[in-house]
Amino acid sequence: MNNFSWQRAVIKVGSALIAPEGNQCSARYLLPIARFITASREAGKEIIVVSSGSVAAGRSKIPIHHPASIAEKQAMAAIGQTQMMANWQRFFDFPCAQVLLTADDLHDRTRYVNIKNTLRELLLHQALPIVNENDTVAVNELKVGDNDNLGAYTALVAHADTLIICSDIDGLYTADPRKHSDATLIPKVSEITPAIYGLAGGAGTAMGTGGMRTKIEAADKCTKSGIQTLIVNGRNGQVFDALAEGRSVGTLFTATQSSKRARRLWLAHTLKTRGIINVDAGAKQAIVDRGASLLPSGIVTVSGGFSAGDAVEVRCNNIPVAKGLALYDEKDLVQIKGLKSHQIGETLGYDSGEVVIHRDDLVLL
Ligand SMILES: Nc1ncnc2c1ncn2[C@@H]1O[C@H](COP(=O)(O)OP(=O)(O)O)[C@@H](O)[C@H]1O
Ligand SMILES: N[C@@H](CCC(=O)OP(=O)(O)O)C(=O)O
Numbered sequence: 001m002n003n004f005s006w007q008r009a010v011i012k013v014g015s016a017l018i019a020p021e022g023n024q025c026s027a028r029y030l031l032p033i034a035r036f037i038t039a040s041r042e043a044g045k046e047i048i049v050v051s052s053g054s055v056a057a058g059r060s061k062i063p064i065h066h067p068a069s070i071a072e073k074q075a076m077a078a079i080g081q082t083q084m085m086a087n088w089q090r091f092f093d094f095p096c097a098q099v100l101l102t103a104d105d106l107h108d109r110t111r112y113v114n115i116k117n118t119l120r121e122l123l124l125h126q127a128l129p130i131v132n133e134n135d136t137v138a139v140n141e142l143k144v145g146d147n148d149n150l151g152a153y154t155a156l157v158a159h160a161d162t163l164i165i166c167s168d169i170d171g172l173y174t175a176d177p178r179k180h181s182d183a184t185l186i187p188k189v190s191e192i193t194p195a196i197y198g199l200a201g202g203a204g205t206a207m208g209t210g211g212m213r214t215k216i217e218a219a220d221k222c223t224k225s226g227i228q229t230l231i232v233n234g235r236n237g238q239v240f241d242a243l244a245e246g247r248s249v250g251t252l253f254t255a256t257q258s259s260k261r262a263r264r265l266w267l268a269h270t271l272k273t274r275g276i277i278n279v280d281a282g283a284k285q286a287i288v289d290r291g292a293s294l295l296p297s298g299i300v301t302v303s304g305g306f307s308a309g310d311a312v313e314v315r316c317n318n319i320p321v322a323k324g325l326a327l328y329d330e331k332d333l334v335q336i337k338g339l340k341s342h343q344i345g346e347t348l349g350y351d352s353g354e355v356v357i358h359r360d361d362l363v364l365l
Contacts, residue, residue, distance in 0.1 A: 003246055003247070003248065004230070004243060004246055004247055004248035004252065005246055006045065006161050006162035006228070007045055007046065007161055007162075008045065008046040008047075008048075008123075008158065008159065008160045008161055008162070009040075009045065009046070009047055009048075009155075009160055009161070009162040009163070009164055010047075010048045010049075010050055010151050010154050010155040010158065010160045010162070010163050010164070011033070011037070011047055011048070011049055011050070011163075011164045011166065012049075012050040012051075012052075012147055012148060012150075012151035012163065012164065012165045012166060012218075013030075013033060013049060013050070013051050013052065013053075013166045013234060014052050014053075014147070014165075014166060014167050014168065014234070015052040015053045015055070015056040015209075016167070016168040016235075017029040017030065017033070017053075017166060017168065017234045017235065018030070018051060018052060018053025018056065018057060018084055018087065019053045019056035019057045019059075019080075019084075022056050022059065023056065023057075023059045023060035024057055024059075024060050024083070025053065025057045025080075025083050025084055025086075025087040026087075027087065027090075027091075029234055029235050030087065030088070030091060031091070031237075032237035032239075032240045032241075033166065033234060033240060034088070034091035034092065035240065036240035036243060036244055037049070037091075037092075037128065038091075038092065039244055040244070041094075041126070041128075046123050047128065048119060048123070048128075048129045048130075048131060048154060048158055048160065049088070049128060049129065049130045049131065050130075050131045050132070050147055050150055050151040050154050051084060051088065051130050051131070051132055051147075052132065052147045052209070053080065053084045054076070054077040054078075054080035054081040054083075054084050054132055054135060055073050055076045055077050055080060055135065056080065057076075057079075057080030057081075057083045057084050057087075058075070058076035058077060058078065058079035058080025058081070058083065059076050059080070061076070061079045061080075062075050062076050062079070070139060070140075073135065074135055074136045075136075077135035077136055078135075078136045081098075081100070081132065081135075081136075084132070085098050085130060088128075088130055092128060094126050094127060094128060095127045095128070096127070096128045096130050097122045097127040097128065097129050097130065098130055098132075099115070099118065099119070099122075099129050099130065099131045099132075100131075100132055100133070100134035101115065101131060101132075101133060101134055101144075101150065101153075101154075102133065102134050102137060102138040102142050102143060102144070103138070103142055103143055103144045103145075104138075104142050105134075106144070106153050106157065109307065109308075109309035109310070110307065110308055110309050112157060112309060113308055113309040113325070113327065113352075114352075115157050116157050116158070117327070117352060117353060119154075119157065119158045120158075120358075123158075131150065131154050132147070132150075133145075133147065133150055145209070145210075145214075146209040146210035146214040147209070148165055148210055148214040148215045148217065148218040149210075149214055149217055149218050149221070151163055151165060151218055152217070152218035152219075152221040152222050152227075152229075153221075155222055155227050156221070156222070156225055156227070159259065159263065159360060160227060160259075161226070161227060161228065161255075161258075161259045162227060162228050162229070162230070163218065163219070163222045163227055163228075163229045163230070164229075164230045164232060164243070165215050165218065165219075165229065165230065165231045165232070166232055166233075166234030167215065167231060167232070167233065167234060168233065168234070168235055169231075169233060170185050170232070170233045170236070170249075170250055171185050171186065171187070171231045171232065171233070171249075171250035171251030172185070172186050172189065172196075172199060172200075172212060172215070172216070172231055172251040173185055173186065173199070174186065174199060175199060175201070176200075176201035176202075176211075176212070178201075179201065185250075185251065186199075186251050187248075187250075187251060187252065188248075188251070188252050188253075188254065189219070189251060189252070189253045189254070190254050191256075192216060192219060192220045192223065192253065196216060197213065197216055199212070200212035200213040200215075200216050201213075215231055219231075219253035222253070222255070223253050223254065223255045223256055224256060224262070225255075225259060225262045225263070225266070226255045226256070226257050226258050226259030226260070226261060226262035226263070227255055227259050228252065228253065228254055228255045229252075229253040230243075230248060230249075230250055230251070230252050230253070231250050231251045231253075232249055232250035233250060264363045267311065267323055267324070267325070267361070267363045268323055268363045268365070271311035271323075271325075272311065273304075273311050273312060273313050273323065274304055274305070274306040274307070274310035274311060274312060275302065275303060275304025275305060275306030275310060275312040275313075275326070275330055276301075276302070276303050276304050276312060276313050276314075276315055277294070277299055277301075277302050277312050277313070277314050277315070277326070277333070277356070277357075278299070278300045278301040278302070278303075278315050278316065278317075278318065279294065279298045279299055279300060279314055279315070279316050279321070280298050280299075280300055280316070281316060282298055283295070283297075283298020283299070283316070284298075284316035284321050286298065287314065287321060287322055287359075287362060287364070288321060288322075288364060291359055292359060293355035293356075293357060293358050293359040293362070294314060294324065294355060294356045294357040294362065295341055295354070295355055295356065296333070296336040296337055296338065296339050296340075296341060296343075296344060296356050297338060297339060297340055297341070299333060299336075299337035299338065299356065300337065300338075301337070302330050302333045302334060302337065303330070304330065305330055306326060306329070306330045307326075307329050307330070308326060308327055308328050308329050308332075308352065309325060309326070309327075310325070310326055311323060311324070311325055311326075312324065312325075312326045312357075313365075314357070314362070320365045321364070321365060322362050322363060322364050322365055323362070323363055323365055324357035324358075324361045324362035324363065325357060325358075325361040326356060326357055327352045327353055327355065327356055327357065327358065328348075328352060328356055332348050333356065335347055335348060336348060336356075341354035341355070342354075
């Protein structure tokens with residue numbers, strides 16, 4: 001059995017676990033998952049849940065005798081979403097926080113930054129973020145479409161090091177075991193090749209979306225960014241005992257590089273620089289020697305016409321020092337440069353946090 005260690009994980013729970021009868025929420029499979037979440041948090045780890053099940057949970061409240069239309073599914077999701085959240089909350093004495101996203105939110109730079117900041121703040125305050133697609137507003141073109149890929153995007157935006165996909169099957173098999181009785185479990189995948197995609201069949205039940213294919217897509221996105229991905233059977237409580245003991249079960253897709261390194265490379269080399277922030281010697285020293293975030297007090301000038309969420313070069317005496325993601329538009333930085341962090345809100349009438357570039361979003365050049 002492989003070792004399995006992690007610090008910040010996204011755990012994706014499919015509809016078949018939330019609403020196993022396909023028409024309302026059930027606690028049947030959630031108790032071991034909830035115990036694992038609580039124990040992991042007590043051990044100092046951080047968890048974000050991506051939970052499916054709103055449509056399945058709301059299905060019985062919209063009685064129909066034909067395949068559900070989009071609007072009917074959206075109505076089911078609106079009813080089921082609150083039930084799904086309540087179903088989770090009863091396992092915890094810390095707050096569960098509802099985060100509803102669409103593909104559009106993840107692709108828009110400003111909204112992406114807002115999602116990132118909200119998740120960061122929720123974790124900081126020991127809340128449990130529970131993410132789902134905002135099914136009531138999103139039609140197909142605006143949707144991520146399945147929660148496996150939503151889990152991957154969430155892991156990326158939250159800088160998680162691990163994605164755990166809890167399904168109704170033990171992991172990736174050599175073929176869909178529901179159709180091929182001789183299929184065998186693949187415990188570890190080090191490289192996601194077309195042959196791996198070729199193993200994937202569709203959803204196993206009417207409730208599921210995407211089957212194995214979307215799980216492999218999610219693993220592909222994650223492992224390339226340094227996020228290991230595990231597919232496990234969420235119906236088997238012993239799985240979570242094993243994970244708590246640091247043992248890998250199911251199918252582990254190993255990361256091709258560490259998430260920190262992948263992110264540093266992405267920031268330094270992939271993102272286009274949209275502006276320049278010149279800082280004083282004190283700010284430079286804090287960033288370089290102490291790995292600190294950039295505060296408004298150290299900013300001398302800003303230029304380039306950048307917006308919040310853009311990559312900017314941090315310079316001192318015009319010499320490049322670092323590159324990072326700005327949390328404020330250039331026009332707002334003009335107003336708050338040189339000020340103390342607590343003055344941001346009163347000066348701008350809003351605040352996106354006390355720092356201008358968070359240390360997690362800074363890479364030294
Ligand atoms: N190669 C494969 N290995 C394992 N399961 C597979 C494979 N191909 C297709 N499947 C199907 O994928 C299903 C899990 O996906 P899905 O039904 O979407 O559930 P979930 O709600 O967990 O996302 C399994 O029940 C299985 O029938
Ligand atoms: N957003 C949908 C779930 C979509 C989805 O991917 O479902 P699943 O394949 O069960 O993880 C819902 O809450 O019903």
